[in-house]
Amino acid sequence: MLTLFRNLFAPPRHMILLVIAAWIGLSLAEKRSERHGLSADQLNTLTFYGLLAFILGGRLSFVLQNLPSFMKSPAGIISINPDIFDPIGALAAAAIVALIHAQRQNISLWNSLDALTPFFAVLAVGLGCSQLAAGTAFGMETSLPWGIDLWNATRHPTQVYQMIASLLTLLLLWFKRHDPRPGILFLLFAALTAGSQLFIQAFRGDATFILNGMRQSQITAWLALFVVFILLEIQLKKTRRGTR
Amino acid sequence: MQQNQRIILYILVLIAGASWTLLNKETAANIPAGAGTAPQAGFKAPDFTLDALDGKTYTLSELKGRPVLVNLWATWCPPCRAEMPAIEKMYQEYQDLGFLVLGVNMTYQDSSSAVAPFVSEYGLSFPILLEETGETASAYQLRSLPSSYFIDRSGTVSEVVIGGPMSEALLRTNIEKILQ
Numbered sequence: 001m002l003t004l005f006r007n008l009f010a011p012p013r014h015m016i017l018l019v020i021a022a023w024i025g026l027s028l029a030e031k032r033s034e035r036h037g038l039s040a041d042q043l044n045t046l047t048f049y050g051l052l053a054f055i056l057g058g059r060l061s062f063v064l065q066n067l068p069s070f071m072k073s074p075a076g077i078i079s080i081n082p083d084i085f086d087p088i089g090a091l092a093a094a095a096i097v098a099l100i101h102a103q104r105q106n107i108s109l110w111n112s113l114d115a116l117t118p119f120f121a122v123l124a125v126g127l128g129c130s131q132l133a134a135g136t137a138f139g140m141e142t143s144l145p146w147g148i149d150l151w152n153a154t155r156h157p158t159q160v161y162q163m164i165a166s167l168l169t170l171l172l173l174w175f176k177r178h179d180p181r182p183g184i185l186f187l188l189f190a191a192l193t194a195g196s197q198l199f200i201q202a203f204r205g206d207a208t209f210i211l212n213g214m215r216q217s218q219i220t221a222w223l224a225l226f227v228v229f230i231l232l233e234i235q236l237k238k239t240r241r242g243t244r
Numbered sequence: 245m246q247q248n249q250r251i252i253l254y255i256l257v258l259i260a261g262a263s264w265t266l267l268n269k270e271t272a273a274n275i276p277a278g279a280g281t282a283p284q285a286g287f288k289a290p291d292f293t294l295d296a297l298d299g300k301t302y303t304l305s306e307l308k309g310r311p312v313l314v315n316l317w318a319t320w321c322p323p324c325r326a327e328m329p330a331i332e333k334m335y336q337e338y339q340d341l342g343f344l345v346l347g348v349n350m351t352y353q354d355s356s357s358a359v360a361p362f363v364s365e366y367g368l369s370f371p372i373l374l375e376e377t378g379e380t381a382s383a384y385q386l387r388s389l390p391s392s393y394f395i396d397r398s399g400t401v402s403e404v405v406i407g408g409p410m411s412e413a414l415l416r417t418n419i420e421k422i423l424q
Contacts, residue, residue: 076411079411198261214266
């Protein structure tokens, strides 16, 4: 079953799973966007600019980081190979462009993030599926009965853990009673995601170790969780003041 | 939930998270350093011994100390054809620095008679290895052609590019990494 799935979506076809997730996520987000003060059109335009910036920003960031190579062969900048891509640069570009667009259209940042939360949540499920297909983000070796055979060893199915955690987050937020306070839905999503990553990253087999053996990804997730809790309190305080 | 209750919850969650992180801290002796063999970045490259078109025999493990690009290809595969001129150009540019390309033809699913004309058509000067049994393809868990593995001087896979065609710039970027 797993072999069939991995053969069917072997790289570079694993990206189809991300495209499907983005499409489902956007459809779900559209359904509830009015609740957060955004029309479906506004949400689609915001997502369009964000995705465009994600694709172009990811390519540009990779090119800038390897500028000497691209100076010698500039045609490579427009090459169709998806490996010329930096995900961190892509995320930064998407966030900046979406922020600028939202400001120009007088759309509240928190309302936009709330409206986009189902999109982010489904995308996180899709990311786990695509990582499973590609064999990336793999787990440590294990003798547990649910281990999967990957890269010549039986490993923790960390990609499946990621899919399950993201799916539970999505279901929890989708069926949760609507909270009209701006930012709360997104911050809950961020807290649940950071919390689950803090847990799951402990089983990853491709971790980067810092500070005498601690996993960099766990420290990042812990710091993210800390920041999200502060933001949650700020938002809750703001809305309490607003209602007085 | 009251603010005080929430703050207590935040603190408990953060303490639990920090404890979990510390609990899973690896001692220096346990930190995996390129352990295992697999066709994936960070692992030792699977070894193989194959005959080349020029009559020589190449064993990957014997090339330790040299940066190597292992390119799995077939004559019928359009992206493989498209990236060959760029691979040849990079081989010419970097071979003086010890860089080697092993073009492994998937002969077991290709026509062996088509390989030599293909090599002369593209003027390929790097070794063309003939994979006639499928063992190397299996060791590299081949699922798409072309598949390229950039292997550093220690024999560790640095980058994997599945699919193509690779541009000169992408090749150069990955070759520069394994030359270091």
